[in-house]
Amino acid sequence: MPVIAGLAQHGQCEEALKLFYQMQQRGPMPNQFTFGSALKACSGVAAAAEGYQIHAHAVKLGLEGEVFTASALVDMYAKCGNTKDARILFDRMPERDEVSWSGMIGAYAQNGPAEEALGLICLMKREGMRMNPFALSSVLRACSDLAAPEQAKQIHVQAIYAGLESNVFVGSALVDMYAKCGSIEDSCLVFEDLPERNLVSWNSIIVACANHGHVMKAFELFDQMQNAGVKPDYVTFIGVLSACAHVGLVDRGYEYFNSMNRDHGIIPRMDHYTCMVGLLGRAGRLMDAELLIKEMPFSPDIVVWRALLGACAVHHNSELAARVAKHIFEMDPEDHVSYVILSNIYAAVGKWDEVAKVRKLMRDSGVRKEAGYSWIEVKKKVHYFMVGDPANPQMEEIYAELAKLTEEMKKAGYMPDTNYVLHKVEMDKKEHYLTYHSEKLAIAFGLINTSAGTPLKIMKNLRVCGDCHTAIKFMCKIVEREIVLRDSNRFHHFKDGICSCGDYW
Incomplete structure (x- = not known):
């Protein structure tokens, strides 16, 4: 039904599902395209339970094996985080189209294991399937997560052969991938060669330079981006604030932070406050960081408190660390990272009785330390x-x-x-x-x-x-x-x- 498809395509997923259920009760018999649209709606809201029911109905009507329905099922299970069932469906499809290949590769890239995404790209090539920007972008993201530069270069070569290296989405993924694999030089080269740059590509290179310590380059790119007529968004400011945090530029960090709403109409989010807390805390201004958290216009989450706890570890401030850890454990009594940081802070200042208490609390709570x-x-x-x-x-x-x-x-x-x-x-x-x-x-x-x-x-x-x-x-x-x-x-x-x-x- 075109109406269901239209609602799903425009993000009105709950309305699309309601209409699909009404159609089942009193409308005409759904076909593979109707099922595909309904499953797309489930993907949009990550509604796994509804997806399972629609899958069962498709099986009952004998439509599970139809290409459009099968591709939508793979995509639905993948986007709901169920890569196991998505792969089972994918492997038994008699015919696979670009949607099913891209959906399965994207599922592994997002949910892991990332190695499977690389394996599927090779299988896709052997079966003579044409590369597409989405599949390539997904597998490049998998290379980023693995930090496997040699494998990443092979995918880059395939992008060149497929004529997709200049695609802005593939190019942005290449910029991000090379940076996360440790080659900021290659990342910058890819960016410079892009014939077209969008917001994603600008953000990718700014964040890359920040994470590699090329902070002045990140600031220059921020200015170039605006001169090119591209408006920064909230991700852009995470990049420049991170750059400030990596070298302790507190005043400059405040300039960027204050300019977000004043000059760009962007309301700072939790991520931006977390960057500022990290910046202040790493610079030794722990009380200012704590005050900033208390003055936030929304309730602090566990990540922002953990940023302050990490700063306490750098400066061996066990008193503030105890207060911060209390907030964290009230939110999540099983947050193993914070237990370890607190224990390490006590150990660093020789408070071995407190170390023993924290470790006993971890044992009693069944919390395990993440192995390095x-x-x-x-x-x-x-x-x-x-x-x-x-x-x-x-x-x-x-x-x-x-x-x-x-x-x-x-x-x-x-x-x-x-x-x-x-x-x-x-x-x-x-x-x-x-x-x-x-x-x-x-x-x-x-x-x-x-x-x-x-x-x-x-x-x-x-x-x-x-x-x-x-x-x-x-x-x-x-x-x-x-x-x-x-x-x-x-x-x-x-x-x-x-x-x-x-x-x-």
């Missing part, structure tokens, strides 16, 4: 590392490489900073813990398995500790390689004994 891990892509394969995990068959070589490197580092002046071992153990054990942090294991693996001079790109799920940050500055100088590390906060580019963050992170 790092990964590196070598020869198109991603390798993961955790402290104490002997899974890698080259672990003996890795330990030997680290031992040799640590000896050279100490000769060059490196002193292990045992303050970053947040366990009450003997000094020699503290040094042992520091030596085998996951990012150091990944670096040693990269040194063994790549040729001399090759840059190393390491990814880490948590914030890099101060000792590892210092150690990697020594490492990059000794081995004469650039080492790029992406942690949970930002990118660090180590070269010639210096880090791009200027030791401010």
Whole structure:
């Protein structure tokens, strides 16, 4: 029915579903196009329960295998986060169109596992399907999540062969992908070559430069964007505020923040307040950050409180941390990240009784600490590392490489900073813990398995500790390689004994 399709296409999904149900009760028999429109409406509101019912009705009428219905089912399950059922339907489709391919690839890119999105692109190519901008943009997002630069370059080549490199959506995804894979240079090159730039592409490059510490470049791009007639949106200001936070430009941050509503008619959202809290907190203005949270025009969420808790960790302020953590645990008693941060703050200032209380509370609540891990892509394969995990068959070589490197580092002046071992153990054990942090294991693996001079790109799920940050500055100088590390906060580019963050992170 055209009316149902029109409502679904214009975002009036609930109205479309109501009309579909009315049609079932007293209207004509629905066909595959009607089912497709109704399922599209379910996708728009992520209404999985309604989608299951419509699926059952399509099966009853024998329409599940029709191309239009099947593609809509794959898309519906994917957008509702059910990639398992989406893939089952996808695999048994007798005929697949661009919609079903794109929907399935997008599902894996958004919900994971990202490796499956890359596999589907290869399968799509083998089956002779034409690449389309949506599918390419989705798989590039998957490469971004994996931080797999070699695989990303292969997808870029496919985009060139398909004649889609100049497409503004694919181009924007390439900008974002290269930045998240650690290559801000390639990201900037792609952006400069774009024949057309929209708001998404401008935002992608501004955020990329901010996260890589190229803050002045981010500010310049912000001005160029406006000179080009493109109006900034809320994402643009997250980019410039993040840039300010990465180098501690408090006054400039306030200028951008205040200009949002005054000059651009953009009401600051929670994300913008979180950026400002992070900026103030990292700069040591913890009380100002706390006051800003209290003066927000809406109730603070857990993310903004956690930003302040992270700043407390940087400045070892356990008193404020306790107050902040109380707010967080009232919102989510099982927030494992905040338990760990609070425990680490107490450990850093030697309050071991408080550490024991927090850890007991975690055990009693069934809260588990997220394990730290790092990964590196070598020869198109991603390798993961955790402290104490002997899974890698080259672990003996890795330990030997680290031992040799640590000896050279100490000769060059490196002193292990045992303050970053947040366990009450003997000094020699503290040094042992520091030596085998996951990012150091990944670096040693990269040194063994790549040729001399090759840059190393390491990814880490948590914030890099101060000792590892210092150690990697020594490492990059000794081995004469650039080492790029992406942690949970930002990118660090180590070269010639210096880090791009200027030791401010």
